[in-house]
Amino acid sequence: MRTSMFTVRDWAGNSTMKHSTLPDAELRALLTLRLVPGIGPRLLAAILERFGTATAALGATPSQLATVPHLRAEVVDKLSHAIGSAEVDAELALMSRYAASVLARGTPEYPASMLPFPGMPPVLYLRGDYRPTDERAVGIVGSRDATSQGLKMAKRLAEGLARAGFTVISGLARGIDGAAHQGALDAGGRTLAVMANGLATIYPPEHDRMADAMIARGGLISEATMGQKPQPGLFPARNRLISALSRAVVLVEAREKSGALHTAVHAAEQGRPVLAMPGSLDNPLAAGCHELIRKGAILCRGLDDVLEAVADPLVLKPRQGSLFDVPAVEDEKKEANVVPPPIAPVPPPQLDGASLAIWNALADGALFIDELGSRSELSPAELNRTLFQMEMGRTVRKMPGNRIERRG
Template structure:
């Protein structure tokens, strides 16, 4: 993406009343941010979700000077734009219907960060909750998984610190802007995360952590992750909002059980009652993720030379032979087999029913041998 288009996208982000879904609809209709900014009011209003007030705001945008000033300040603070299509942009987020087309970032996103687990929970964590979050984050990070959370007090902060303590990577997704770290007592933690991961935000760089931004932030936390683990949460909490997003995004939802009657255990216990995966230790999380060679940061491994089971049709044989025991994402599997998604889905289902293939978090599949 050229500098002019990046600047135009930044200008578009400064228009009041535009969220990620509306921005995506506009970009699909006009082809570019510059195209959106130069469109007529009538053309803008033809896009679903764009009313007269927003159309007028786009037509009369006066954000050139603001955008240039903002870019200069971002550069001084070490904040970069992260735009869908950038090499560093996380692939899992790009698949979301409400993909955050423009975020800001401090730190780096690495290929290994696609192997991520979110650990979320209450700001008013108990000693038990802190201990479980710390244990899970330390053991997962030491195995090469990136820990994702929201930099909040309580469980979030414990998870980030535990990952850093073992030299692991961690990503914090903020509801506030990256020039306005919240909570303020986590400024030093945020700096440590920058050095071993990344801070991400969809909010303006000076944005305050207002309530409506937290649910939006939560979809990014779950979207970055293969699975989310809810450690402690009240029955109505942000952690459960993240769990709902995870379900919508086809991510694994896991929960640590708590004491019956404890308000901080109501959330995870409710999730468990509804079918979430039970987490009593790190192996439960690893089992839910499926077989991936995390230590070597590999998404796939060379398939073992094993003869296909008898009785498979052509598509089933092609899929089985392309899969290894370590797991492969559906998108890559389709690319390797050159099958249509509809064909592959039917054949994979038949293979699952025969116990020859198993499906894991993140829409990955692996052979079952023996």
């Protein structure tokens, strides 16, 4: 059984080989499915879930394919004519030309940090290399039209993270993204860019030389096919990948309505710590960061705050015994405030530790935030951070009067 292999030119122009554990036939089958009009990452994932491999899917009958949810008849018809298509040969040629490889779900190369989350693309394209050490990564995102101070803060933070052994992840965009990538490179570290277009094109074009340096010390990642041009609809998916690949996400300058805020929301939904750097109240580019901090994001003053957040994740593990065990304390007042475990519906599966304590404390209905803190036995800082995460994940909501309730 042959495995995939692509020619790569190193900096001296010598030919090297890029290996993958994915068999050649399966790679071609994956690309065949991915290139069929109407089959995007989510539908491809559903097809692979149904048949196990892309090769098996291509060998399925139309009636078998019809059992895949949301796979329309016209797409099945296109699929039957796609096997051996010139489009697959052209895609493979582009991959060879740009020394790109595929990270496929189910292979050792696929990022382990993405495995827990539903809806992740089963196929990623890569220029450069993705290493197990890149699981130790922090995302830095922010405004494209950042101020000089914002660029300085992002670059300085990325330099510190790189020297601390973290991979810096961003989106290769102008502004904060570019400053973060450059900071990691300047510090001699690794950096990865998640792109909203195919890897045959560097966007924006002025980052072409920086992208070359990143391929040598990290890489470029995309779920888009090689020749895909940038489109607005691809950026939200890109933002979700940035947060999934990161242990924490730091926001440096963002307006109140900004694509970078979407990355923060995704991070909260995925249980990642979300940090935001404050700025001047007169700076509209700080408004998004201030809103996140108001909602419970971690105030980021510099490297130490990020290292602390990564070392102490927001979603805490339960302590030994029940979260609601009555402690043997002499203080009768403290003992009286302990609430026995309520009989409650099954909590959402992503809740654990602090978030589960909040969910259980809300079993009898909405609570004022001070009462919720008492019942959940969380510190004010921990309570606010976890509530931010749960609100972003749509498991609780704030009501008038500073009360919190479960979402139905």
